[in-house]
Amino acid sequence: MKLSDIRLAYEEISGKLSNINRQLAFAGIAVIWIFRITNNGKTTIPEGLIYPTLLFVISFLLDILQYLSQSLFWYGYYLYKRRQDSNEDRVINEPEWPSFFFWALLVFKVLALIVAYFALGLYLWKELYPTR
Template identity: 40%
Template sequence: MAKSKLSEFKEDYYHFTGKLSDINRQIAFAGIALIWVFKKGKELDFQIDDELILPAILIVSALAFDIFQYIYQSITWSIFYTIKNRKYKTEDKKLESPEYLNYPAWFFFSVKVILVLVAYWKIFDFLLDKFLK
């Protein structure tokens, strides 16, 4: 059955961006584990291979942007809700939110995904170099 309401497309948008955030976060943690597997040195003398330092930084940065995205959204939508709830004194009022409120969240979302993709590209390059040499 074809969708007929714009709200159904919005639900899909929320579903898929939420899913992508979850997957991105899991992949970021897996990247940290993968880098750990290829550490140099003994257990007490931990060193990361030089080629894995940049991917590690990118992954940690991606996790930071993940947090920034949710901090921003939590604060923004809490303020929006509070202002509108005080004004209309009901939660049943139909409203439209300004599109620009989503721009910073989109920025954080895009950056965190790009950072993980670049990190994995660098890890893949490292693995190819190590195992196909």
């Protein structure tokens, strides 16, 4: 296996992970929406669902931050390299250090989602099996 094949594999897998994470965050918000309470025209969510809702939102925000920061960094890097030499076909070795930040955002958004589902599961467990 070539090094380029490994890179393509982890880029594809991390892209799929981001898509799955986003879909699961939407699904989590949908589950919470089912448990909303409407009283006199005012809609609220139960107190036990505030924490998971916040974590789903944080996961979305980290997703946006990850893609925004990657886009801005790589566009800036492209402009920097283009000013040095306008040959678009030249081979360059991109820096590795920005990837640590982007990977950290990926890890934190997935962790936020996992903790959100854990908190949602605890809430549902308590609703289904209340202690007497």
